[in-house]
Amino acid sequence: MSYTYEKRWAGLGALCVAMSIITLDNTVLDVALPSISNDLKASMSELQWIVDIYILFFASILITIGALGDQFGRKRFLKIGIVLFSLASLGAGLSTSTIELILFRSLSGFGAAFIMPSTLSIITHMFTDPDERMKAIGLWSMIFGLSQGLGPLIGGFIIEYTSWHWVFFINLPIGVIAFVYASWVLPESHNKSAKADLVGMVLCVIFLFALTYGIIEAGVKSWSDPAVHISLSIGLIVCALFILLERRCSYAMIPFELFEKRTFTIPSFAIALIVFGMVGSMFFFSQLFQTVEGYNAFEAGLLLMPMTLGVAIGAKFSSNGVKRYGAPLIIGGGIIISALGMAIFVVTMDVHMPLWSILVGFLVQGLGMGFAMPPSTDSIMGSIPKAKAGVGSALNDTTIELSAAMSIAILGSYVNRIYLLHVKEIEADPTLLKALQTSIQAAHQAITALPDVSLHENLLNLVDHAFIDGMYHTMILGCILSVLSGILTLWLLPKNA
Template sequence: MTTARTTAGATPALPPPHPRRWAGLAVLSASLLLVVMDMTVLNVALPEISADLRPDSVGLLWMVDVYSLVVSGLLVTAASLGDRWGRKRMLLTGFSIFGLASLGALVADSPNQVIALRALLGVGGAMIMPSTLSMIRQLFTDPRERATALGVWSTMAALGGALGPIVGGSLLEAFSWHSAFLVNVPVMVVAIGAGLWLLPESRNPRPGRWDAPGTVLSIVGMVALVYAIKHFGKDGLDDTGALGAAAVAAVALGWFVRRCLTRPDPMLDVRLFRGRAFTAGTLAAVTTSVAVAATMLLMAQWMQLVQGYSPLEAGLRLLPEAVGAAVLSPFAPAIAARIGTRTVLAGGLAVSGLGFLVIFFGPQPLAYPTVAVSLFLVGAGMGSLAIASAVIMAGAPPERSGSAAAIEETSYELGGALGVAVLGSVAAVVYRGDLTGSDLAPYGLTGGAAHDTRESLGGAIEAARQLGAAGAGLADRAREAFTGSLEWASAAGGALMLVTAAVIWLMTPKDLSVDNAHD
């Protein structure tokens, strides 16, 4: 019988491992792969959806944002419900909603219907994502096996992000945009059948009373926070709507945390942050998501608008990041056992940070071989997220695995929104600084036309197209400015990850292992 250390140093026997735990992991990993992949598949499909349904600017904004708003708002509630109602039941319900929402694409013929489908997909995703983590916590009672399982889980998340544009590009070359939704349906049907057979049910044996006010506060607070972050990035720090949302988020989330700290049966166990290891793992998840979300978005645009690759070709050229993660994530627990968990956790962030800096310090002008090296290093460093997940999940008792999963998934959601807002703003400032009004005046672009040209590379290329042969120089100048913005955003992301690596090294216990992550 395997054993695990407790805080007092005792070695009580662990519960026996589930006999079908590895088959269950396959179901959980495949579902996560699809959910992550679906996010990027739909991003690739949005231009074709827009061309077909012609939404106005507000409708297009909601098509893009509604998924992340719903997911971020419901993560805490879904995880807490899973602890009480049953984690397997919550996961299978999420599969069902995700599949039915995808099937609804057959009848979607207006922007509002697509927005509704995206919102329903967000409901299903919020049920699925924390449930996969908490189910792994229940299936794998041995900490070292659990760390290996979470390495596989992390690999699937990285592969999903990389395969989404490839699958999306392939589908859109052969079929309509509806295929980006419908591809989910058969996978969800198989996942439901396999989950019913392979996954055990588990729940918190002492769930306590349901906190209805806390539920409302968490949903309102998280939706308001993500909305504020997104609109600060898009519209600036003086945007009235974003300021109002930020105020609502501060009040609601502050009240929510207070309720969680004063209740004996909190909806979200924020006391988990008292553990330095748990906090370090969460910080690693947030920082990685901040850097990766923004730079990957910029790289995809750079490949298509500067290098001239198609969406499918760009997706294939983003694969080195997934390859790096796939190579390192499954072996991260074994490496941590040899050189120390703290070393892998901080070292992985440092490797990813150096990968981003390759973009800034590499040979000029920036070319794809440099980007490929950068992507591989970033992915290799992201292998440490397997250890971060293991530390987060081991830092919570089994009955609170839903809280740990919700905190980790919320960290990724907030990190992604912050990354696009903050690093995206850095890129926008650099782009506009390199494409000044004096650069545009010789082309007859002044006032509103100059503003639109300086807002995005796509706007500049459209302006150059309308100018005909006279606009060739403008397009080249805009592409050069965008390349510079990518380099500076990558430098900022790399610096952030290196600083965070140092902080995590200092705050993480030297003798930390996935067996004692609660210390």
């Protein structure tokens, strides 16, 4: 115990390094999406799958992996995950087609499922004092936000001076450092009585993939398409079966009794909404900055940096804010502050957005996230018995990842549908029209390749405004949902959360 206690802060550092390769990976990729689309001729739906396949594998198995980590050793599973993630990143960097890239991204998600649940469960094991645990989780949340925020800047630098392949290769040295650091400083911990719900895991994979496929295809085709109906129906039926079996299983991957605690359910919902807004913003704004507004990858990364600064500031003052004003006000207020950032985008959204609105909008959105995430995470982990720390941590991580996956699927489908409705009204030959409908990147490539230069400006203006209109309606939706959710959090979350 003394070994664990004396090295607990060094151990936190090892966990943060391990966790950073996961959070960096997704946000670094966001800036690389336009380059990947141009190089591999990826459509909008393929870009969604490149991001979502990783998240879905991660989210659908990590609760079961968390239980297995509890049973066989959390440190051991963390190290296995680092190795798997690093090897998958190598494969992704060497990919020459979207199919290969999607395959290796799914393997990355498998490795990430070993890493993420181990981090919070080990923190809970090492930090037994509630005040220290809150500080530790606050630091963990700050590093989580910082690594996500630094991702676009690092990705932009890599794209500007090398190629998109290197956004995956960058994970290799970080993985080596994390493996060595974790091996040296982290204690091993177990819960021998933990059992893994493998049947639940299989059902979870099936219903999540079916729902996501249906949502993404609805953006390409329509909600009335038979394939969309079949996919969504399968997803909902399997989801119902999953819930039915989980409620009867003595070692279910999702202990539904936790949802009876408002100190668990409300913060989980808050985190889901925060991540939903953040992931959606980065996915679309990266494409807007580079493809529509003409910024290079590094400049696009810089424009996303104020979100990182806002998260860092919010996370730093979040703990003191909870002690002074209570968790409901800080969490609910943080969500509403995040909505104000989106409101700035709503009123200034244009092909040439003013620089001040981009910087201030992301700063305010990040500030709200930074306020809300640490107390939400602490409330969730504090609601869970220590013996179920791995499962509880995995539930928290699943909330984050599922909201990220649904953000890409739902918002991506929504934006793509509006974009396609506008593009279909453009009068052009079938070959050009097909290219315009593929993605905003493919549209720009096809238009600039036209021999008649006089057509360029008008066609670019039409496709750019089609993309902007989709983003505009998405921001309105996100803003309304955030305000309502913030009010509900203030009302429903107990003051002693």
